[in-house]
Amino acid sequence: MTLTATVTAPPAVSLSGVRKIYSGGDSGAVAALEGVSLDVAPGEFVCLVGASGCGKSTLLNLIAGLDRATSGAITIDGGINPALMFQEPALFPWLNVLDNVALPLRLRGIGKRERRERAHELLAAVRLADFAGKRPHELSGGMRQRVALARTLALDTPVLLMDEPFGALDAMTRDLLHDELERIWIERQLTVIFVTHNVREAARLGDRIVLLSSRPGRVVSDQRVEIPRPRTIDSPAVSGLAADVTARLREEVRRHGN
Ligand SMILES: Nc1ncnc2c1ncn2[C@@H]1O[C@H](COP(=O)(O)OP(=O)(O)OP(=O)(O)O)[C@@H](O)[C@H]1O
Numbered sequence: 001m002t003l004t005a006t007v008t009a010p011p012a013v014s015l016s017g018v019r020k021i022y023s024g025g026d027s028g029a030v031a032a033l034e035g036v037s038l039d040v041a042p043g044e045f046v047c048l049v050g051a052s053g054c055g056k057s058t059l060l061n062l063i064a065g066l067d068r069a070t071s072g073a074i075t076i077d078g079g080i081n082p083a084l085m086f087q088e089p090a091l092f093p094w095l096n097v098l099d100n101v102a103l104p105l106r107l108r109g110i111g112k113r114e115r116r117e118r119a120h121e122l123l124a125a126v127r128l129a130d131f132a133g134k135r136p137h138e139l140s141g142g143m144r145q146r147v148a149l150a151r152t153l154a155l156d157t158p159v160l161l162m163d164e165p166f167g168a169l170d171a172m173t174r175d176l177l178h179d180e181l182e183r184i185w186i187e188r189q190l191t192v193i194f195v196t197h198n199v200r201e202a203a204r205l206g207d208r209i210v211l212l213s214s215r216p217g218r219v220v221s222d223q224r225v226e227i228p229r230p231r232t233i234d235s236p237a238v239s240g241l242a243a244d245v246t247a248r249l250r251e252e253v254r255r256h257g258n
Pocket residue numbers: 022023025030031032050051052053054055056057058059215
């Protein structure tokens with residue numbers, strides 16, 4: 001007889017009963033999140049979708065440690081600080097691309113030679129090896145977001161939180177960045193929590209799609225995406241799933257009269 005022990009890795013990110021009330025504004029307290037529980041496995045790509053104002057950014061900020069939940073618990077495996085990336089690349093215009101990417105390394109006290117080497121590697125990873133000496137204004141929007149991604153990767157954390165990172169880009173550029181992000185996610189075995197309004201994007205990228213209700217945000221559905229990779233955003237399977245999730249989202253918005 002053989003005994004097989006099943007070893008399950010702890011979640012990379014675990015949320016339990018997370019509630020967030022913003023207080024003190026002119027319009028009184030705002031309940032942004034209510035009872036959000038969610039486990040994200042190491043290496044998983046989870047997309048968070050929901051109506052405008054349902055608390056998606058709030059949730060990412062809480063996971064990133066930029067704000068505190070009113071109640072509930074958030075645990076990041078290993079106690080690490082996740083990296084957070086936004087829709088705006090927020091690059092320093094007076095620094096060239098290489099120095100923008102190297103900045104988190106500089107802030108960590110890594111010596112000039114090593115940080116330049118690592119920044120060059122990261123630029124190669126986002127396919128911008130030839131643009132190290134350019135300034136941000138010389139780049140397209142998609143390229144600036146690649147630089148922002150490289151700078152986020154420089155933080156060297158296994159958990160990446162992304163808040164509508166491609167929301168301001170045209171469809172073609174977004175498509176290319178989906179491919180790049182997917183490749184980097186697989187190569188670096190990252191855990192990604194990705195907020196988007198774009199349900200197709202969620203179906204293209206996610207292992208799971210978590211749908212939040214209108215404010216206060218609660219988890220309405222948590223659906224595994226069974227579509228094999230590589231995927232394309234206009235494939236019938238991705239479109240079909242996006243249509244299902246959109247229908248649920250509409251129902252949710254209608255129920256709350258938003
Ligand atoms: N600092 C704050 N103080 C008071 N209310 C806030 C604060 N930040 C967010 N809110 C409110 O909390 C709710 C959730 O906001 P949040 O930005 O998390 O939603 P969201 O789902 O990311 O929205 P969107 O999809 O439009 O970006 C909104 O009603 C918002 O106005």
